[in-house]
């Protein structure tokens with residue numbers, strides 16, 4: 001990175017030298033989407049005549065893609081696994097209906113993304129969320145302009161924590177994994193990054209399957225995404 005002097009990256013300074021790009025997770029890292037997930041699952045379960053799940057269940061279950069969330073939700077409420085296709089169709093319809101309505105950008109995200117770009121890093125968004133949900137959400141929250149690429153959980157053959165989506169995102173960016181920082185909120189992001197050979201920074205405010213995030217090995221932990229601006 002040629003312009004790191006413009007960015008007071010105290011926290012990330014060991015990483016900042018030699019970074020060309022950053023890959024940023026969406027749910028729990030940029031946008032607090034828990035309210036959307038709770039609302040959509042509620043509407044889906046109502047339609048199936050099943051009891052609703054609570055917010056704590058959703059918080060510890062999100063992050064591994066919609067298919068996993070729906071299967072775990074059916075199991076949680078004693079729904080027939082054979083209802084999966086019907087649940088998935090209802091979930092998609094409801095998600096596209098409310099996408100972003102019960103979601104908010106975390107404090108410091110827009111500033112943090114701008115700081116990374118000002119430092120000369122190229123940005124891609126990589127989420128396990130289906131691309132058809134991710135793109136409109138980023139646009140609705142005014143974050144889409146920061147990213148050269150946006151990839152979803154259905155963009156590649158496998159999702160995080162598999163390293164494949166990170167390796168493919170590096171390929172799209174034309175950057176080496178060792179010079180591409182993964183910024184995420186969960187063990188999924190960290191495991192994918194470690195396996196791909198990307199350095200990883202984890203935000204401390206997201207969803208990590210009910211586990212403390214600092215127990216997950218990472219190069220840095222950020223209480224806000226613009227923490228590198230504050231030093």
Ligand SMILES: O=C(O)COP(=O)(O)O
Nearest residue numbers: 027063064065127128129
């Ligand atoms: O599981 C999801 O749908 C979202 O996951 P993300 O944290 O990768 O954005």
Ligand SMILES: [Mg+2]
Nearest residue numbers: 025027028185
């Ligand atoms: Mg996440």
